[in-house]
Amino acid sequence: MGVHFAPQSPSLEASPALILNADYRPLSYFPLSIWNWQTALKAVFLERVDIIAEYDREVHSPTTALKLPSVIALKKYVRQPQYPAFTRFNLFLRDRFTCQYCGMKGELTFDHVVPRAYGGRTSWANIAAACIPCNLKKGGRTPEEAHMHLLQKPFKPTNHQLHAIGRAFPPNYLHESWRDYLYWDSELER
Numbered sequence: 001m002g003v004h005f006a007p008q009s010p011s012l013e014a015s016p017a018l019i020l021n022a023d024y025r026p027l028s029y030f031p032l033s034i035w036n037w038q039t040a041l042k043a044v045f046l047e048r049v050d051i052i053a054e055y056d057r058e059v060h061s062p063t064t065a066l067k068l069p070s071v072i073a074l075k076k077y078v079r080q081p082q083y084p085a086f087t088r089f090n091l092f093l094r095d096r097f098t099c100q101y102c103g104m105k106g107e108l109t110f111d112h113v114v115p116r117a118y119g120g121r122t123s124w125a126n127i128a129a130a131c132i133p134c135n136l137k138k139g140g141r142t143p144e145e146a147h148m149h150l151l152q153k154p155f156k157p158t159n160h161q162l163h164a165i166g167r168a169f170p171p172n173y174l175h176e177s178w179r180d181y182l183y184w185d186s187e188l189e190r
Helices: 037-045 088-094 132-138 159-166 176-181
Strands: 017-020 049-060 065-074 108-112 127-131
Touching (some): 017 176, 037 065, 065 176, 088 108, 127 132
Parallel strands (some): 017 065
Antiparallel strands (some): 049 065
């Protein structure tokens, strides 16, 4: 699967700005750190960001015409925590949006590997993404009792690990000016 870069954006709504940290790396890969054009221009006027690249598209006031920023970098470095928040989205990202019992992709829920009735906690090390049929099949039993095997043992990921996984899920829209700032594992040119 190759990454498709759009050469231009047809509308203001399709003109988001890629947000880079002060070290010129995206704040987040998945979801990709982007702001709508209004938020990006506000940050420019408040002098919180530097414009790195611009769209050909302009917005106008009665006295001024401004090109919309396509890539902006924060002036102050935002320190990223070592570990991500324990959220449903981050859990599904860690597990690559895949049921950890059958490998199905699609509608997921989460499963306590060691059931709460057995003292299992709601934590990175005890929660796995599961499709609804596998979650119902396992029920309140351990994987061993249900004769089900995990594809991957649950673990507490670092932000670096989640970013690496997120790069495998490029968004639908990528502007050409973002090319130098995104390090996808896909071939960019032929």
